[in-house]
Amino acid sequence: MTAQNPPVNRSSFSTVLWTLARFREAGITLFILILVVAVTIRNPAFLTADNFQDILLNISILAIVALGQTMVIVTHGIDLSVSSTIGLVAMMVAFVVKQNQDISIVLVVLLGMALGAVLGSFNGLIITHGKVPPIIATLGTLSIYRGLVFYYSQGTWINSFELPKSFKLLSKGTPLGLPNMVIIAIVVAVIVYYFLNYTRTGREIYAVGSNPDAAQFAGIRKDRIIFLVYLLSGLAAGLAAVLWASRFESAQTNTALGFELQTVAASVVGGVSISGGVGTVPGVLLGALLLGIIQNALTIVGISPFWQLAAQGLLILLAVVTDKWILSRVERRTA
C-alpha cells in the first residue's frame, strides 16, 4: 500500500539517498545544505545561533505571506496585491495605534487580520464574480491598495516615536525564548499545514487547482474555494502588516513595495507548481528559509551590494534548476 519498493542491487548508502530523494523537498534541502557549508567555509560567523535567529526573524513575515500566497497558487491563481495590502493595513493599524496608545495588542492583531481579509475578499469577488483572471485582478488591486495608502496617509509617515513600546515589542519580545514573530510564523505554518492536509476544504483547494472542471463535476463549489484562498491570502498579509509595522517601528507609503515577488519566489522555490494542484507547507518554509539564507549569506561573504540583487536571482534560479533535476531523476528511477 505504501510507496514503491526501494531499487534493488544498490549499496545500502545509495538506497538511503534515493529514499531521501523521494521526498518532494529533497532538492531544496540539499541546496540549502550545500549553501550553508560553502558560506561557513568562507566565514564561520555564518553558522552561529545568533545569526540564525537573525535569519529566522527576517523570514518570518515572508513565510506568513508566502503561505497565503501558496494557497492561492495551488488553485492556479496568483495574488500580486499582497505587498500593497501590507502597506495599506500597516498604515491603518499604525494610525489606530498612534491615536490609541493604550489599545490592546490582541485587538490590534485582530484588526490587522480583519482589514487584510476585507482587502483579500475584494480580490476574491473580482475574480469569482467579475470573471477577471487572477493576475489581472490582483495587478489592479496592487495599484489600488497602494494608491489608498497615499490617500489615507496624505503622503506622511508614522514614525517610531509615535508608537507605544508594547506595540514595538509585539514582534521582537522574547517571552518564550524565540522572538514572538518567529513563534507566530510557526503557529501560522502549523495551522496552514493542518488546514491543507486534514480538512476537506483544504483538500478541495488542491482539487480545484488540479482539475477545475472535475472539481465542479465532483460537487465542489469552485468559486467558494477560490474566494476563500484570496480571503486567506489577504488575512495572512494583514497579520504580516501588523508585524511589519511593529518590527520596523513605522508605517511608510512604500512599506513592502515589491514584496509580492518575494512571496511568489518563496512558494515556487519551495516546489509549489505555478500551474496549480501541487505545493506543501514544509516546501514553502524551506523556500522562505533559502531566500533568507541567500540574503544573509551574500552580506556575510562580502559580496558587493551592487551585485547582491543579481546574485540573489542567480541563486534562486540555481535552486529551482537543482530541484527540477533531482525530481526528474527520481521520477525516472521510480517510473
Added chain:
Amino acid sequence: MSESILELKNITKSFSGVEVLHQVSFSLEPREVHALLGENGAGKSTLVKVMTGFHQADAGEIYLNGEQVQFGDTHESRQAGIAAIYQELSLFPDLDVAENIFVGRQPTTLGGRIDWRKLYAEADKLLASLGVHLELKQKARSLSIAQQQMVEIARAFSINARILIMDEPTSSLTLHEVDDLFRLVRRLRAEGTAILFISHRLEELFTLADRVTVLRDGAYVGTRPIKEVTRDDLIRMMVGRTITDLFPKQEVKAGKVVLKVDHLTRDGAFRDISFDLREGEILGIAGLVGAGRTNVARAIFGVEPPTSGSIQLNGKEIQISSPQQAIGLGLAYVPEDRQLHGLIPQMNITANISLPMIQEYARRGWLQEKVERSSAFNAARQIEVRANNIWQKARELSGGNQQKVVLAKWLSTKPKILILDEPTRGIDVGTKAAVHALMSKLASEGLAILMISSELPEVLGMSDRIIVMHEGYMTGHFTRAEATQEKIISAATQPVTTGSVL
C-alpha cells in the same frame, strides 16, 4: 414497473443561440438500467448535465420522487443522491487514487479532521469489492485511461447513489473490464439503484438495459422496453430517415487514373494492396476497425512508408517519404481523429485553415493577412462552415463544424487527391449530409477521393467503387452496382486464406 424516481419534462436548453435540447422528456425508475441512445450531437451528454445541475435548463421541469426540484450545481444533485460518471474523465491528476475516490467527502473524525487511515481503509475495501487492483497512493496522473475510469466508477459507487448516470463508461475498457463493470451494474440494480446508461455499442445495451430512450437532433424520439425492439428499430429511431436520401452521390464520368497502387505492402500492417483511383471518383475502403485501412492511407501519404510495392501518380512511379512531399504532390489527408491530428482548438478558423499553406501566404517571412483571410474565407464559405465569423475559435464549434474546418483546411491546398479517414464519424446527421453533399460536389469537379469508412450505408451510398480489407489483406472489390451490405460484411469478416487475396 414502479413510480419513477427521476422525471424530466419538456427540457429545453440552448447554447449561444443554438438549441441543443428541444422539449425532451425522460423518466427513470428504480431497479432499472435505462439506456439513452442517440447519435453524437443528439444531446445525450447535455441532457445528463442538466440532470446533474452542471447545466441549468432554459425551460422544463425536473421531478425527484414526484417533487419538483432545481439543481443549481452538481453539489446539490449529489446531495439528492445522483452520481455521474462523465464522458470526459474527471480525476484530479495531483491527488492519489484513494483521495480521488473520496474527494469532497473525505471521512472525518468528530472534530472535522480528515481521517486518512479510514480513508485508505475504505478505499481499499471499496476497490476490493469492485475487484479492482490499484495502488491507493499512486497519483492519478500516472494511471492508464482504463485505470482512471475504474477510479471514476469507484467514486460513483462510493456515494451509494440512488441514481447512477454513466456516460459511455465502456468506451475505453477491454472486454474483460466491461464484463466486470456489467456485473457491478447488475448488482446495483438488484440493490434498487436506478441506472442511466449511455453507450454507442448497441450490442451492449441488449445484454444490460431494461428500457431504452432515443434522442435525435436534440429531440425526444421515444422510449421502448428493450425486449420489444430490434437493433434495426433502434437504428431507425436514431437516424430517423431512410438511408438513401442521406447519400447524394452524383453520377460522374470518371476521368483518367491519377493514383495507382500496386502490390503495396507494409510489414505488420497490410499486404498486397492494389487499386487505382480516377479523377471524379470516390473509392470507398470498407472493413472492420483494425483491418489496416488507415495504415494504407498513411503509407500513401508518406507517414509510414511502405516496405514494398509501388505507388504511381499520373502514371509516374514515385516514392513518398514525408507528408510535406505528399502535400507538394497534390495529396491531402484528413485524419480520423480531428481533435488529435486535424485541429488546433485554441486557434481561430482562419488560422486553422491557412496552416498547411502558411508558407504560400507569406512574403519574405511576413504573413500577408489579406491573402490569408480571403482564401480562408473562401474555403470556409465553399464548405459552409457554420460559425459566427471566421475569427471564432475552433474549439467553440460543434463536432460537425470542426470537421468542416478540417476539410476546408485541406481543400485550401487545392489537392488533386483527397484521402478522408472516417469523414463523418461523430458528427450529427444534418452535418453528415452536408459533408456528403460536399464530397459529391468535389468529385464532380474532378477531385479523386479515397474514403475510409466503417459505416456501411456511407460506403454503399457514396462510393463509385468499393474495396474491402480484412486483417491487412484486400478481401473484396465491388462496383457501386454490385455492392450490397451482405457482400461487404462477408468480405470484411471472411477468414483470410491465400486464395482469397485478390
